[in-house]
Amino acid sequence: MKDNDTTARDQWSGRIGFILAAAGSAIGLGNIWGFPYKTGVNGGGLFVLIYLFCILFIGLPVVIAEIMIGRNTQKSPIAAFAQYSSKRSPWCLVGVLGVVCSVVIMSYYSMIAGWTLNYCFKSLFRCFDGKNFQEVTQLFKNLQGTTWEQLIWHIVFMGMTVGILYGGIKNGIEKWSKILMPILFLLMIGLVLYSFIFLFQGTVQSLRFTFLPKGPLKPEAIFKAVGQAFFTLSLGMGTMLTYGSYLDKKSDIPKASVWICGLDTFIALIACVVVFPIIFQNNAEPTGGPGLVFESLPVLFNTIPGGMFFGAAFFLLLVFAALTSAISITEVSIAFVIDHFHFSRKKMSIIIGILVCLAGFPCIHQTYFGWMEYLTDLALPLGGIFISLFVGWKMPKKVTFEEFTIGNNLAKMYPVWLFLVRVFIPIILTIFMLNMFNIIPTESINAFFGFGN
Numbered sequence: 362m363k364d365n366d367t368t369a370r371d372q373w374s375g376r377i378g379f380i381l382a383a384a385g386s387a388i389g390l391g392n393i394w395g396f397p398y399k400t401g402v403n404g405g406g407l408f409v410l411i412y413l414f415c416i417l418f419i420g421l422p423v424v425i426a427e428i429m430i431g432r433n434t435q436k437s438p439i440a441a442f443a444q445y446s447s448k449r450s451p452w453c454l455v456g457v458l459g460v461v462c463s464v465v466i467m468s469y470y471s472m473i474a475g476w477t478l479n480y481c482f483k484s485l486f487r488c489f490d491g492k493n494f495q496e497v498t499q500l501f502k503n504l505q506g507t508t509w510e511q512l513i514w515h516i517v518f519m520g521m522t523v524g525i526l527y528g529g530i531k532n533g534i535e536k537w538s539k540i541l542m543p544i545l546f547l548l549m550i551g552l553v554l555y556s557f558i559f560l561f562q563g564t565v566q567s568l569r570f571t572f573l574p575k576g577p578l579k580p581e582a583i584f585k586a587v588g589q590a591f592f593t594l595s596l597g598m599g600t601m602l603t604y605g606s607y608l609d610k611k612s613d614i615p616k617a618s619v620w621i622c623g624l625d626t627f628i629a630l631i632a633c634v635v636v637f638p639i640i641f642q643n644n645a646e647p648t649g650g651p652g653l654v655f656e657s658l659p660v661l662f663n664t665i666p667g668g669m670f671f672g673a674a675f676f677l678l679l680v681f682a683a684l685t686s687a688i689s690i691t692e693v694s695i696a697f698v699i700d701h702f703h704f705s706r707k708k709m710s711i712i713i714g715i716l717v718c719l720a721g722f723p724c725i726h727q728t729y730f731g732w733m734e735y736l737t738d739l740a741l742p743l744g745g746i747f748i749s750l751f752v753g754w755k756m757p758k759k760v761t762f763e764e765f766t767i768g769n770n771l772a773k774m775y776p777v778w779l780f781l782v783r784v785f786i787p788i789i790l791t792i793f794m795l796n797m798f799n800i801i802p803t804e805s806i807n808a809f810f811g812f813g814n
């Protein structure tokens with residue numbers, strides 16, 4: 362059932378604009394803050410190998426699936442699911458889950474992004490100079506304990522996000538992605554070169570740690586890799602679907618998806634080569650967890666030549682990466698209200714921005730913050746199961762085949778993709794969910810794969 366809604370929908374100017382915006386969504390705090398610390402905590406190379414497997418066989422097919430639903434229906438998530446079922450169908454709940462996730466994720470994402478903004482200024486104004494590890498840790502704790510400071514940076518970051526969304530698809534999201542993404546790539550390359558020149562020993566050690574798969578595998582590593590793949594590729598909540606809905610009918614979806622996954626993975630791996638050298642060089646352990654970037658790095662920046670600029674550049678990089686992701690998270694809610702209630706984008710960007718900003722206030726409490734993160738870990742793969750089943754079983758094969766093969770000659774790959782979304786991915790993700798609820802213990806899964814402890 363297709364309705365004849367002919368209201369002009371904003372569109373990307375072309376394939377490059379779309380790829381940069383979608384890569385901007387994917388590349389974010391998850392890559393530069395999350396991936397290195399998870400690689401550190403989960404033992405390095407072996408975790409990275411499993412992660413790459415997840416990106417290729419789970420992430421990439423789901424990216425294709427989401428973009429396909431969006432491009433085909435030209436609608437935001439809830440309406441898109443209704444198009445191939447009905448307005449009251451349970452499938453629409455997958456879209457509802459996406460809109461809820463958009464508010465939940467943004468509430469804490471903007472808080473972390475606020476910390477990075479704060480750290481950018483602190484580095485520039487030399488607030489970390491001469492401080493040892495305990496003192497920097499204390500500074501981070503102080504920030505987490507100071508309500509007004511956190512709230513101000515959170516509001517500033519939300520303001521920047523809304524400012525971009527206000528401009529719309531082509532003149533807002535695409536324009537800023539085209540500015541911020543190249544700067545981000547350049548900053549990243551600059552930081553890697555810096556590491557190679559000034560921290561050669563540490564860089565070699567980082568490369569070994571990141572790329573040489575060595576046991577033993579941490580029991581929960583497989584699940585951390587699946588969860589990370591979903592978060593980093595912005596999957597399971599309709600972000601790629603929404604971005605896909607602004608894509609023209611000529612673009613080649615599988616090729617664009619390979620670019621998005623490739624760029625995202627490249628930046629995540631490069632982030633390890635930026636974050637770890639400074640740690641190895643100082644004989645510290647890369648197992649610092651979520652505080653790695655905020656607690657260890659400023660101390661270590663103190664110990665190298667020009668560390669203050671290195672630090673400011675690093676945190677600026679994080680801000681840019683977070684910004685292009687934050688706009689995509691918030692866009693899911695904005696597209697929903699525009700499509701369903703036909704409100705103007707400009708008005709809705711501001712209203713949704715304020716609501717999401719307020720929803721973030723409770724995240725100054727660590728416990729609440731933790732709950733929101735847990736909800737995300739659960740909701741994204743759950744969304745992934747239903748999105749895969751939807752394209753695999755609910756959308757007509759004729760439609761998905763056509764969407765898959767527009768602009769390319771990849772017809773031979775279609776059955777492989779179809780098998781993955783119909784069978785493989787739903788099964789793997791269901792096992793993941795059962796594990797989250799402890800119905801299938803991690804040990805049994807590791808024993809099954811022969812990973813042992």
Ligand code: PHE
Nearest residue numbers: 387389390391392592593595
């Ligand atoms: N992919 C983003 C990151 O890596 C986060 C994100 C999650 C964005 C879900 C959109 C949707 O930081």
